[in-house]
Amino acid sequence: MLNIADTLHRWCREQRPFALATVVNVSGSAPLPVGTSVAVDAVGTAVGSISGGCVEGAVYELCQQVLHHQQAPQRAWFGYSDEDAFAIGLTCGGELDVLVQRIDPATCPHLTTALTDAAEGRATAVAQVVDGPAHLLGGHHTLNSGGALSSTDLDADTSRMVATQARAVLRTGRTARSTLGGTAATCPDPLTVLVHVAATRPRLLIFGAIDFAAALSQVGRFLGFQVTVCDARPVFATSARFPHADEVVVDWPHRYLERTTVDERTAICVLTHDAKFDIPLLRRALTLPVGYVGAMGSRRSHEERLRLLEEAGVTAGHLAALHSPIGLDLGAHTPEETALSITAEIIAHTNGASGLPLSQRTGPIHRTAAPGSAKGPTPFPARSGGGGTGGRRRPAALGVRELP
Known part of the structure; x- marks a missing residue:
């Protein structure tokens, strides 16, 4: 309705x-x-x-x-x-x-x-x-x-x-x-x-004013997020560089995260891959009741990041919630492809989906969550294309009855 x-x-x-x-x-x-x-x-x-x-x-x-x-x-x-x-x-x-x-x-x-x-x-x-x-x-x-x-x-x-x-x-x-x-x-x-x-629109918090953040802010805006880009470097964190962001903030990432409002539908993407920004930021982010936390970096960077977070006192349970390296395996190289990889992972995580090609799955394409089982952020109003195959075929072209 x-x-x-x-x-x-x-x-x-x-x-x-x-x-x-x-x-x-x-x-x-x-x-x-x-x-x-x-x-x-x-x-x-x-x-x-x-x-x-x-x-x-x-x-x-x-x-x-x-x-x-x-x-x-x-x-x-x-x-x-x-x-x-x-x-x-x-x-x-x-x-x-x-x-x-x-x-x-x-x-x-x-x-x-x-x-x-x-x-x-x-x-x-x-x-x-x-x-x-x-x-x-x-x-x-x-x-x-x-x-x-x-x-x-x-x-x-x-x-x-x-x-x-x-x-x-x-x-x-x-x-x-x-x-x-x-x-x-x-x-x-x-x-x-x-x-x-x-x-209201869920929030997408992007930390790191880099080219990947510009592409991610554009895709995030398209998907219905309220997008914030934050970086401690004023020369890079400008509205001119991020025209698709609703807000561009100049501040240390962890300090901004401590004072802003988040909820279960918020997605946090850490793109700085710089330990002096990442560690205090992720230490805070992983304790918050948000829907998604992801961090960019190579597998080597990821292992070093985990070591530093453990030394900073982050528990194994909180570390398990970290999506790193960030994104799905799409073979992405450009900032735009990487942005699609990241948002695809957010969508899959939101819906409890596997991220596998539909051709490798069986059963209905459009799945309905059980009442009260919604999980993680809901980045945009549900949209679906027509059609699809799979699922049971049960006769019943049309039935109408007046309710008692």
């Missing part, structure tokens, strides 16, 4: 009802992730995409039906059709579970507030009920600025439970499903919420 926050924010301000189709579950090689939405207004204007094109027509028609006839929320399943390659379905072999519902902005002002925050770049979370008691299905519950849940139809205990989960998912920076309750001590009826997250 928050992938089209700009438009939905405008429609809500104009009090314009619309139908919202949201991917609430995926399996196999689905082309777009959970939480992606399409919206259609009363005059037929459509925004967003949920499949890269292969089921958009069917979803559009279902949105029109739900909107104009003011129907209850409906569920649609789209999957691969073995019998007819041209049937409505996903030829990539994946399956999408889509929830379609009518949204009337006049009845949910808290959703308008969340969409405003997302459209203006502020962090926000919206918990959408996608499974559970019939009267709660499709409900949107938002975190307010104080971290409490804005909701009108959840009891106090359920509201606190959903708020706790929404705050946890917001900290990871990625949209995720969570199943809550199901026990007498909490909520007797299990409730599944899809927590939509609009996160």
